[in-house]
Amino acid sequence: MPSVITANRLTDGIVVYLASDGEWTEQIAEARLADTDEEIKALEAEAEKAVQERLVISVYPMPIALNDGAVDPLSVRERIRAAHRTTLTKDWYDVPL
Amino acid sequence: MYRYDEFDHAFVRERVAEFKDQVERRLSGALTEEEFRPLRLRNGLYLQLHAYMLRIAIPYGVLSPRQLRQLAMIGRRFDRGYGHFTTRQNLQFNWVKLVDIPDVLAALAEVGMHCIQTSGNCVRNTTSDPFAAAANDELEDPRPWCEMLRQWSMLHPEFNWLPRKFKIAVSGAAEDRAATAFHDIGLRIVRGPDGENGFRVLVGGGMGRTPYVGQEIRPFLKKEHLLSYVESILRVYNLLGRRDNIYKARIKILVNQLGIDTFREAVEADWEATHKSAVDLPEDEQRRILSYFAPPDLPPQPARDEKVGARRETDPAFANWYKHNVLAHRVPGYSSVVISLKEPGRTPGDASSDAMDLVADLAERFSQDELRVSYTQNLILPHVAIADIPALYDALAGADLATGNNELLGDMICCPGLDYCNLANARSIPIAKEIAKRFEDPARQEVIGQLRLNMSGCINACGHHHSGNIGILGVDKKGTELYQITLGGNPKDDASVGSIIGPGFRAEAVPDVIDTIVNTYLENRDEGESFLDTWRRVGAPPFKEALYGAR
Ligand code: HEM
Ligand code: SF4
Numbered sequence: 001m002p003s004v005i006t007a008n009r010l011t012d013g014i015v016v017y018l019a020s021d022g023e024w025t026e027q028i029a030e031a032r033l034a035d036t037d038e039e040i041k042a043l044e045a046e047a048e049k050a051v052q053e054r055l056v057i058s059v060y061p062m063p064i065a066l067n068d069g070a071v072d073p074l075s076v077r078e079r080i081r082a083a084h085r086t087t088l089t090k091d092w093y094d095v096p097l
Numbered sequence: 098m099y100r101y102d103e104f105d106h107a108f109v110r111e112r113v114a115e116f117k118d119q120v121e122r123r124l125s126g127a128l129t130e131e132e133f134r135p136l137r138l139r140n141g142l143y144l145q146l147h148a149y150m151l152r153i154a155i156p157y158g159v160l161s162p163r164q165l166r167q168l169a170m171i172g173r174r175f176d177r178g179y180g181h182f183t184t185r186q187n188l189q190f191n192w193v194k195l196v197d198i199p200d201v202l203a204a205l206a207e208v209g210m211h212c213i214q215t216s217g218n219c220v221r222n223t224t225s226d227p228f229a230a231a232a233n234d235e236l237e238d239p240r241p242w243c244e245m246l247r248q249w250s251m252l253h254p255e256f257n258w259l260p261r262k263f264k265i266a267v268s269g270a271a272e273d274r275a276a277t278a279f280h281d282i283g284l285r286i287v288r289g290p291d292g293e294n295g296f297r298v299l300v301g302g303g304m305g306r307t308p309y310v311g312q313e314i315r316p317f318l319k320k321e322h323l324l325s326y327v328e329s330i331l332r333v334y335n336l337l338g339r340r341d342n343i344y345k346a347r348i349k350i351l352v353n354q355l356g357i358d359t360f361r362e363a364v365e366a367d368w369e370a371t372h373k374s375a376v377d378l379p380e381d382e383q384r385r386i387l388s389y390f391a392p393p394d395l396p397p398q399p400a401r402d403e404k405v406g407a408r409r410e411t412d413p414a415f416a417n418w419y420k421h422n423v424l425a426h427r428v429p430g431y432s433s434v435v436i437s438l439k440e441p442g443r444t445p446g447d448a449s450s451d452a453m454d455l456v457a458d459l460a461e462r463f464s465q466d467e468l469r470v471s472y473t474q475n476l477i478l479p480h481v482a483i484a485d486i487p488a489l490y491d492a493l494a495g496a497d498l499a500t501g502n503n504e505l506l507g508d509m510i511c512c513p514g515l516d517y518c519n520l521a522n523a524r525s526i527p528i529a530k531e532i533a534k535r536f537e538d539p540a541r542q543e544v545i546g547q548l549r550l551n552m553s554g555c556i557n558a559c560g561h562h563h564s565g566n567i568g569i570l571g572v573d574k575k576g577t578e579l580y581q582i583t584l585g586g587n588p589k590d591d592a593s594v595g596s597i598i599g600p601g602f603r604a605e606a607v608p609d610v611i612d613t614i615v616n617t618y619l620e621n622r623d624e625g626e627s628f629l630d631t632w633r634r635v636g637a638p639p640f641k642e643a644l645y646g647a648r
Contacts, residue, residue: 081147
């Protein structure tokens with residue numbers, strides 16, 4: 001299963017993902033995908049460096065699915081994190097969150 | 098109201114400076130996250146799902162308009178324009194930035210507020226009756242005793258690293274509006290054998306994964322011994338409480354393992370050995386603190402006001418709100434007003450910065466500069482002249498703050514759940530919203546009557562689901578949010594933990610489930626029975642039958 005690396009930014013705690021260009025992005029769509037265990041390990045090592053450099057905290061890899069090329073965070077928890085908001089919308093259980 | 102003295106001010110300022118330095122050292126790399134984490138938690142700063150969360154203590158639920166305005170300012174400038182009032186009489190900001198925390202703490206210190214001991218294994222904010230010094234069933238104002246406990250427990254060197262967190266609640270009225278039976282120590286002011294007031298002391302209550310109703314360790318404690326007796330309880334807990342297993346570390350586990358009698362013996366022995374010498378406050382110091390809580394001067398007024406009466410006749414929304422949210426006061430011609438933070442469609446307990454500013458203004462205009470926060474996540478203006486009620490109502494209604502559902506089904510307690518909380522298993526806020534929508538019609542809620550519905554997003558039970566007449570607990574079943582229903586909890590006198598009624602339900606089904614439970618109650622209730630009365634009389638079978646019978 002493909003995975004991405006997620007974390008919280010140190011300075012403001014906002015949810016971020018390790019992006020293709022090595023930066024940290026708030027957009028899960030820009031997250032870099034890792035397909036194999038080795039690739040995940042490599043991304044984790046990169047993330048660990050970012051922890052040392054005090055860019056992020058609370059790093060972990062997280063499995064995702066690709067639906068028509070779009071990143072699906074799989075769990076409700078990760079959907080809420082990726083949305084950067086709460087799910088208090090009118091038809092909340094119809095919303096793909 | 099108690100005002101910080103010079104000592105408190107200096108201490109809080111020092112603490113702000115200390116944490117500012119710690120934040121700077123974290124940002125510069127002098128501290129790792131592992132080193133910083135316990136320091137930030139000691140200052141009420143958590144890392145949540147979306148961002149950092151800051152928990153601010155509102156000691157025994159008492160706020161001044163100036164403090165509330167400052168909270169509004171902080172919400173506006175440093176957060177997203179709102180805050181969440183919690184069941185522990187705290188306020189939580191959900192989107193604060195680490196880099197802003199020193200400024201936020203400095204702003205809090207300006208108005209005598211802080212976040213110390215809002216996290217960690219120490220004595221937390223002491224909670225109390227939000228109608229203190231106003232309710233007509235009050236024996237004695239609990240706030241001075243809360244304040245003494247606050248001063249005593251603040252940075253108490255012996256009790257800063259307890260086996261686990263420790264929560265105390267104090268109530269001084271006939272009706273328990275502070276859920277004292279669900280606290281590590283619950284204190285009820287009662288009249289003693291000689292006609293003087295003292296404390297009935299409960300110990301070992303709590304929520305979480307192992308809920309317990311507190312047990313009586315002492316039917317009557319003389320007031321002057323409050324601190325020494327509480328200290329003996331804490332000392333025994335500190336020495337004997339488990340530190341090897343976080344799930345068994347609360348005092349409730351110790352009390353239930355030893356049995357209340359053995360626990361009592363240990364406490365009494367420690368107390369006998371120490372109490373004459375130790376920490377009880379000298380009388381003049383007690384008097385000094387009591388004097389801060391002198392009630393406002395309220396000249397009695399006619400209990401009936403014609404204009405109010407006429408408005409109740411002609412304006413059903415006003416009449417409904419008045420009936421539920423305007424409560425009797427001990428001085429004729431006054432009342433305490435509950436400002437519901439449970440408008441259908443909103444997150445229970447959330448208040449916008451604009452709402453906070455408005456309520457601060459209204460407290461100055463109508464309530465002797467006083468306002469309170471209830472554990473049921475509402476705001477309260479304790480001393481309002483009845484003649485002022487229509488003007489107050491109009492001001493609240495203009496800001497959607499005049500929902501007349503105090504203590505009704507719509508007055509749900511609800512924790513942040515999976516929408517904010519890192520420990521959550523399921524969402525609670527959207528469920529609360531759907532239930533509120535289902536029961537939106539005030540006439541229906543009126544028929545149902547008093548009903549406490551409480552909801553938590555995980556077994557930690559921050560949303561008091563165990564003590565809800567109807568409790569909802571969110572669980573995670575293989576990636577799906579499921580909701581387990583408990584019935585028959587009661588936070589008041591004759592407190593009880595609710596019983597699980599059966600297998601959990603999917604989110605979409607919860608409004609129907611609550612509907613079914615409510616209808617079952619209505620079908621079974623005898624004249625004048627509350628939900629709890631009916632439940633206690635008929636038990637689980639009709640509810641089980643209605644919910645699962647067809648399966
Ligand atoms: C969002 C961050 C929060 C975290 C990390 C958190 C954590 C916890 C944990 C771990 C417990 C269980 C303690 C135990 O059983 O030993 C607990 C209990 C509790 N919390 Fe929270 N909580 C949070 C928010 C809240 C909120 C928003 C409220 C109020 C709405 C609240 C009020 C309580 C209460 C009343 C209890 C149960 C009383 C007891 O300690 O037995 N907490 N919390
Ligand atoms: S009950 Fe669980 S989900 Fe709700 S606030 Fe507490 S820890 Fe979070």
